[in-house]
Amino acid sequence: MFDRLPQFMSAPTLCQFAKDGAWESAWSFPSGRLPPASELAAYLSHRTELAFEAFFGRSFFGARITGSTLEVEAFATQCFRAVRAQQSFFDVLRHELGCPVPSQPPAFAEIGCVDAWRSVGAIRVVEPQLATSEFERLWFSLLDSSVNRNTRHAKAIEFAFEAPVAHWFGLPISTPGEPNSLSESMLRQALGLGLPLPLHPIRNAP
Secondary structure (H helix, E strand, O other): OHHHOHHHOOOOOEEEEEOOOOHHHOEEEEOOOOOOHHHHHHHHOOOOEEEEEEEEOOEEEEEEEEOOHHHHHHHHHHHHHHHHOHHHHHHHHHHHHOOOOOOOOOOEEEEEEOOOHHHHOOEEEOOOOOOHHHHHHHHHHHHOOHHHHOOOOOEEEEEEEOOOOEEEEEEEOEOOOOOOOEOHHHHHHHHHOOOOOOOOOEEEOO
């Protein structure tokens, strides 16, 4: 569903890896200049957990794996193979990792600051479908949050999926450039893409 949006139909522009969810210190590189295998091996260094993100302008796709060192190495190689496929990124990724799954609904959504998800904090929407009254409650809670008070980082909403591997799609919900202000209209539009799911209370992410 999300991979068919116009912003994901082009080749990825930027890629990055993160260890233990520390996107604040992610290893980033242009998609057209992927690091050699020796640098990738040195970075992995017997890792048993790894996350990857590919950016398509201001939108992004991410995936995470936890497993043996061989499984993590294979995951990183599969991600690179998908990046090299350019516009066929998601076709290759679906063949390599089995995701994204067509028509699969997201398990939940989170709203946070790009590359500062952990340090700034995020707000979790347990079920992404929101009626108008529920949206107003979400919007006012966002205005009074650390996410909104942060001016250095772009804001995004991530729609998270738990199978066959943990993965997510991120959509921008702030105006470009500082102060990176939250956009009510962009958030409404993004939430509409997560339908259909039943309403569920909103709570802060752990």
